[in-house]
Amino acid sequence: MPRPTPVRVVSELASRGYNAEREAVTLLARADDLDRAIERATESAPTDTLTLSAEDVETALPALESSNPPADTAEASDTSTDNPSVSGGTTSHGSNEATNSPVETKGSAIGAADGKLDEEGGASERSVNPELRSLDVQGDVTGRSTGTGEYADFVATFRDRYERLSGLLRSRVNHRPTEAVDAMAGGSDAAIVGMIADIRSTANGHWLVELEDTTGTFPCLVLKDREIAGVVDELLLDELVAVEGTLAGDGGILFVDELHFPDVPRTYRPSTADRHVRAALISDVHVGSQEFAADAWSAFADWLHTEDAAAVEYLLVAGDMVEGVGVYPDQDEELDIVDIYEQYEAFAERLKEVPGDMEILLIPGNHDAVRLAEPQPGFDEELRNIMSAHDARFSGNPSTVTIEGVTILMYHGVSLDEVIAELPEEKANYDEPHKAMYQLLKKRHIAPQYGGHTRLAPEERDYLVMEEIPDVFHTGHVHKLGYGKYHNVLAINSGCWQEQTSFQKSVNIDPDVGYAPILDLDTLDLTIQKF
Incomplete structure (x- = not known):
């Protein structure tokens, strides 16, 4: 019978929760009975092993060969000839559980798990060098929140805002x-x-x-x-x-x-990366909703495994990983998953679909299980453990992320509702969310108005001041795609991965679903991928 391809080997291992070194996959692919070889290798591996080494496989295979059934029996037990793409998260045979489990391709995984099928049925590798990467986060309130709600806290917040913004004027x-x-x-x-x-x-x-x-x-x-x-x-x-x-x-x-206004100077010139590398900027995934666009997400994840996306090494998600519970009236009637922790578990499975060699950063939004008042601390330890696929990193909302010299201000975007409600339509509206973002850049503050639509928490420091000018301003929340430049700062609102809900229909919002803005960090050119 035909030997199994490396892709099928990786799929089978992933369905059991393992990655493998390249040589280990090659050895397993030579086995006449893949299922028995993997079963033996995983059973004999040390209990804390997540990535099988060649030594683990070499230790297991001799014992397997001594107990192999006759060749005709082995051939009769496996009649499958399918060779699915590893990025699809399916296998050619096995239990339903294996079929429904996305392939986990951690950063240490082999090229077959991080690539796409080539013409010969093998896998093309993503050419990445983690040593060239750098990702630093500033302005994160996580672990630094001091507000108690007392009068003195509010005074401290506004005094800090005044001192820092007045310095710009x-x-x-x-x-x-x-x-x-x-x-x-x-x-x-x-x-x-x-x-x-x-x-x-x-x-x-x-x-x-x-x-x-x-x-x-x-x-x-x-x-x-x-x-x-x-x-x-x-x-x-x-x-x-x-x-x-x-x-x-x-x-x-x-x-x-x-x-x-404090404003961004017209002479501002953004920084760029020293090499060709790209980042995917998305938001508002809303796993757990009946309207979650699962097919679009899987198409996006599949695309990330292709050669066209080989330079996409960073994935930045600006809030609302899940649909949440009790966020708007009658939301429970549109939930596919009603338990909030199960929603995050489902999101984690979706996250496993993307290449394991990507750097991932997640900040919360107003649908996530964190405090609603901004600035929002990052996810707690329990939720971080659930969403630990690919060693994702977590930060608060907002956060300033510097990626290979490019500064990206990530903010979920609740205050955009306030700006759009207060300002004339030609200066801020839902169909052109980047115009509302221009206003925040002009004011150099993420949520200037207190006591309106946006819940604001008093802190000793006003974490919502834009003291430093970002090269890129990335938001979500309003479920509309919009982008443009304001005084050379690129403003991007990245749309969503959720079809129109009844609540959105009632407020006349037609969402832009399945768009992934892809940013070239060396030029700050933007490409919009539609899935």
Whole structure:
């Protein structure tokens, strides 16, 4: 009978929870009875072994040969000639459990498990060198949360926000504290850096913006016929701005001539990697939902095993691994898996479908089993253990990830709902989620408005300030694909892997399903793969 291919050997081992060295697979592929050879090799291997070595197989095979049945019996017991792709997670024979279990290809796995079938039925290898990789995470609240909900915590959060963002504005204006401006003579030129405490229109159609700093508050008037009146509708409560203008004749109010956001300088130039390497940026997988797009996910995972995806060495997932429980009204009626831990177990199985040599980073979202208030700490130890496939790494929401010199700000994106609700449609909407992301870049804060749609946790440090400019800003949450550049910062909202739910239908959201933005880290060019 034909010898089994290396791909089939790897599939059989994976269905039993093992990887193997290349030479070990070669030895097993030479066995006349693959099932008995694997059974013997796995039974005789040390109990803590996850990757079979050539020595393990060599030790097992002599004992097997002494007890082999006649050749005609062995041939009659295995009539399968199928040779499936290892990336599909199926085997040509065996139990249903083996058929339904995705192939686990850890970083130490052989090339056959990390490649695709070539024309001869073998496997092409992903050419990766882990020594060239680097992935560092900053700005993660995990393990650093200090908030207790007391008044002092809120004061600390807003004071930290003010100090760091005002530092970005002070170089642009000759500002003075509000108490000093209040003491200046009428008609004087003045500038203030402050947090927006109130915005309201006057009876004559002008705008009164009240700014607050650490010394007090001061009213600033934007006249309706001034050019800057066009940006007032972009302002959100609690964000930081700088204004310049002239005090009224009797003082007490500042007529605004110029308004400045912390913003990203137009001269900003992003960093790039020193070699050709790519990252897949996805979000909102929602395993556990009846609407989870399983076929699209499997097609994506299969593609990652192909030569076309050989340079994709990083996978960044921006939240909502699972559908969760009780997130929106009547959600239980649309759940395929009702237990939250079983949802994460199912997600872990899906994660095993991707190549085992990839670097994977996961941050939580509002459907995940972490606190809802942002910043969100990363997954707890129990959930990390469930999602341990491929030695995935975990971080909080948001987190700044530097990959081979390229800085990527990962944020799930709940505050996008707030920006879209508050700003005019032409400046922020669901069909163009990157425009709402531009607003956050302009404000240099992930969720500036407190007390609205976004739950915010008071901490000693405001982890939502964009003090450093990212090269790439990656979000999800709104289930819409959108991308573009704002002052040379690439903004990407990566869509989702869940078909339209009844809740989304009720709020008129038609999701963009099965898209995988692929980022070239050496050029920051973006390719959108549809599955």
